[in-house]
Every structure is written in C-alpha cells, then in structure tokens.
Amino acid sequence: MSLISNLSVRLQNHPKRVVFPEGTDSRIIQAARQFATRRLGVPILVGDRTRIKINATRLGIKLDGIRIIEPARAAELEEYTRLFRGMQRFNSLNEVEAADYVLSPNYFASMMVLTGAADAMVCGATQVPTNALRAIFQLFPRQKGVETISSMQIMEMEESRFGLEGTIFMSDCAVIPNPTAEQLADIAITTAILCHHLTNEAPRVAMLSYTSKSISSRFESVEKVRTATALAKEKARNFDVPVEIDGELQVDAALDPFAAEIKELKGPVAGCANVLVFPDLNSGNIASKLTQLVADVPVYGPILTGLAKPVAEISRGASARDILGAAIVVAAQAVDRRYLYPVDA
Numbered sequence: 361m362s363l364i365s366n367l368s369v370r371l372q373n374h375p376k377r378v379v380f381p382e383g384t385d386s387r388i389i390q391a392a393r394q395f396a397t398r399r400l401g402v403p404i405l406v407g408d409r410t411r412i413k414i415n416a417t418r419l420g421i422k423l424d425g426i427r428i429i430e431p432a433r434a435a436e437l438e439e440y441t442r443l444f445r446g447m448q449r450f451n452s453l454n455e456v457e458a459a460d461y462v463l464s465p466n467y468f469a470s471m472m473v474l475t476g477a478a479d480a481m482v483c484g485a486t487q488v489p490t491n492a493l494r495a496i497f498q499l500f501p502r503q504k505g506v507e508t509i510s511s512m513q514i515m516e517m518e519e520s521r522f523g524l525e526g527t528i529f530m531s532d533c534a535v536i537p538n539p540t541a542e543q544l545a546d547i548a549i550t551t552a553i554l555c556h557h558l559t560n561e562a563p564r565v566a567m568l569s570y571t572s573k574s575i576s577s578r579f580e581s582v583e584k585v586r587t588a589t590a591l592a593k594e595k596a597r598n599f600d601v602p603v604e605i606d607g608e609l610q611v612d613a614a615l616d617p618f619a620a621e622i623k624e625l626k627g628p629v630a631g632c633a634n635v636l637v638f639p640d641l642n643s644g645n646i647a648s649k650l651t652q653l654v655a656d657v658p659v660y661g662p663i664l665t666g667l668a669k670p671v672a673e674i675s676r677g678a679s680a681r682d683i684l685g686a687a688i689v690v691a692a693q694a695v696d697r698r699y700l701y702p703v704d705a
Contacts (some may be wrong), residue, residue, distance in 0.1 A: 379480070437459070464495070474499060606633075
C-alpha cells in the first residue's frame, strides 16, 4: 500500500479540517470533493461563495460535506482582526488596516489554523511562492528547537526497492536558495521528524553531494555538506526520533545498494536512504520536477517543515491529484503519531 493510501485509511479514523485559501480554483474544488468523499475530514474553501458554486456546477461537483467561507461575510472576521492586531508584528496597525490583512484569503486561512478552526492548510495553487508564504512566515510559530523553516516533498514510485517501499522524502525543494551548514542540519532533522511521523519508520537521511566520502575534494560546497552532516547528527540527539544520518553521499550511493557497495560505502544509510537532503535549492527543485515530469512519478508537496502547524505550499503546476495528496499529508501531520500509528495496530 502506498503512503498516501495508508494515510487515507488512518485519516478515516481521525478526520481533520483542511483549509484552502484559493477555494475558487477548479483543481482545489476537485481535490476538496475527493477529500470529503473519502471521509478524510472537512475541506474548507475560502473565497467568493458565488464563484465557488459556479465553478463547482461547471465541473459537475456537489459541495456536500465541503465548507465555504467568504472572509468579508465571516462571523470570525472581527475576532481574527482583534487577534491579528494583538500580535507584536502588527500591533501598530489600526483596526481598518488589520482587517485589510485578515480579509486576504491567505491571512484568513492562516488565522483559522492558528485559532484551531482548521487543522491544516494547503496554499500556493494560484500564487507565486513569495505571496503564498508571506502570511505563513509572518504568523506561524516555529517548531520547538528548530530555527529554519524549509520544505520537503514526498515522491511515490512503483519501484519499491528505493526508499520506504518506493517512498522517498526530499528536501529542501522550494524555500531556501543556498542554505548554510546550520540550515542544512535543521532541514535534515525536520524532514526526518516528519518522515517518522508519517511512516512510523526510522528515517535514513542522506546528505547529498556530487561526491561520496571523497578524501581529495575540498570544495566549499562539499565541506558545507560534511559540516551539516556532523551538525545534524549532533542535533538529532535532542529529538526523540530513531534517525540515521550520513554524508556526503552521491544520490546513487544513497539509494542503490549496488552503487554503495561498488563505492565501498558502509553503514545504515548507504544504499537504503529514505530521506534525501539536497545541498541547495537548485539541485532539489530540479531533481523533484525532473522526476515528476519525465518519469510521471507522483510528487506531493512542498510540505513546509520547521513550523508548529501543518502547511503545504504547493506548485502552481499542481494537479488535483497532487493537491489531494498534499492535503492528506498535512491532515495526517495534524494527527498525533500515537493515534496515527497506535502501538496495538
């Protein structure tokens, strides 16, 4: 069973509310219909109610089980505006200025998650990343013990010999252009934590480079990965996750046991990694999109990591299937792992 299918089964026992600030988009409406039909929880579409209904009718989609919220008419607007003005970053705004922020679907949806009116959020389908991420970065607190907000994507392949029966977690593919060694270490830890939460399996993290344990390579980019590997191992001791971390590794040596053996690499990660940490955004973004397009492999996300709340900031090129997958991931992230994977299950 694929990870998304497995999480769907478990969500039926622990349904969650996922808010979509771009509720008028056709792909969002289609994904919301599937989320509700599969009894995974309640999808919440934020946007113009009339437009949502017109688009749903055009698609032949019923809105039963789907909640629609129009910020300007929402009963929560006054409360959210008051809470928004109480935040240190925005306490200089007057009531009208604060309301203008909250009326924006991204800010309204974020306030829903912050106040517990929604459990998770999926955004980015119609916006450039900077616009989609602004409200999230301004409002959401960081995960305890983590300084870096980044992202990860989940790749699901039919070829089960790679990763966790075909599932590989990849980061960072969307947020930090050129992470420092300290940031790379945080990215490794937060991705490992989420991998463990979603799979209940031990994360095996490969810190990727163009070399594998090269003695002769002294390039700055390789040294950064080596430093990040050491820092990540040290940080891992502060988190209750059974994680293995190794680097620097080439991607074939990380995923393929034969390549790892030929290159004389040993350890619990070489040849059997399930988490790939890329050295920069160029390599991560190119690798994920190339895999998705050329191999037609489902890739879900990006899922933001390092935040205290579950959020996905998806690509504008995402399909309804991609959006549904991202919604399932963040909804499952909102379920305590002890309930998602009970000991006696």
